[in-house]
Amino acid sequence: MNDVDEVAFSGLTEQHRRELHVHCYRMLGSFEDAEDTVQETFLRAWRKRDTFQGRSTFRAWLYRIATNACLDLLAKCRPEPAAGGEVQWLQPYPDRLLDEVDGPESVAVARETIELAYVVAVQHLAPRPRAVLILRDVLGWPAKEVADLLGDSVNSVNSALQRARAGMREHLPAERQDWTGDPDSDAETRAVVRRFTEASVAADIPALTAMLRADARASMPPTPGLRLGRDAVVGDWIADGFDTMTGLRALPTAVNRQPALAFYHWNKAEGVFLPLTLDVLRITGGVVTEVTTFHADRFAGLGLPESLPADGSQ
Incomplete structure (x- = not known):
């Protein structure tokens, strides 16, 4: 591809930007690190364009470069999940950007492999098994292609995949098999989100408590500390003074294929509601099982507003 000019080459790579960004995000758990790694991927691709011989698709060639760029970053500064299991570098991924991936590549943003709990579980895997799991189980690459990408044997890739799957079973929620994306559950989920919103704005701790499953969990990346169990979650809210908070407004949104609520707090000096926190909910069987703030x-x-006006318009 030496005869391709930079503008034309950029046009070819840009077609795959979003799906590569999602791939790097899943590998790294950080939206910002994924952004940097995609930029590094395109830079490496341009420098190595003469190595593309057409033996694979251009898309697969870019995935190879992106995966290796992620592995290089993890080798230089691979953080470890905290003792409690939370991933302090975790960042959310807006659904509006996930929707940019369509066609055959849409499998790369399937709900089951982009929800926060899945991304967190992936971060507990060593880098190479992590890459194998994503390439094989998420993207559906054959073992031979993964082996070629990583410079390993097929046997080595299959072994890494088994280790990775075992690690995922250890760190994924027990109800993983319930994440089917059944449209019939949408109305129930919307009802829970609506009640959670109303109770949060009213700082109604009893109502919020009733919506939490007994084994609910909560975290607030990058702040350390994972709250396990309804009592611990509610106790933390009370300790932070949430039960007495007033002047909240909530804006529904969605990240990582999960419902989320952007909370704004009234600022009298500026006369507007200013950003406070974003709560991402995992809802299972009509109850809240996890809150990631x-x-x-x-x-x-x-893409959320920097403020909300006092009159309620947006």
Whole structure:
């Protein structure tokens, strides 16, 4: 591809930007790190364009470069999940950007492999088994192609896949098999989100408590500390003074194929509601099983308003 100019080459690579970004995000757990790694991928691709001989598709060639760029980053600065199991570098991925991946590649953003719990579980795997799992189980690559990408034997890839699957079973929620995306559950989920929103704005702790499953969990990346069990989650909310908070507004959104609520807090000095936190909910069987809370610095990257007016318009 030496005879391709930079503009034409950029056009070829840009077609795959979003799906490569999702791939790097799944590998790294960080939206921002994924953004940097995709840029590195395109830079490497341009520099190595003469190595593309057409033996595989251009898309597969880019995935090879992106995967190796992720592995290189993990080798340089691979963080470890905290003692409690939470991933402090975890960042959310807006559904509006996931929707940009369509056609045959849409399998790459299937709900079951982009939800936060799945991304968290992946972060507990060593880098190479992580890559094998994503390439084989998420993208559906044959073992031979994965082996070629990683410079391993097929036997080595199959062994790594088995280890990775075992690791995922250890770290995924017990009800993993219930994540079917059944449209019949949408109405129930919307009802739970609506009640959770109303109770949160009212700081109604008893109502929120009633919506949590007994083994519910909560985390707030990058703040350390995983709350396990309804009592621990509610106790933390009370300790933070949430039960007395007023002046909240909530804006429904969606990240990682999960319902989410962007909370804004009234600022009297500026006369507007300013970003506070983003709560991402995992709902199973009509109850909230996990709340992952992100700080206000995530709002801009998610395309959320920088403020909400006092009159309730948006």
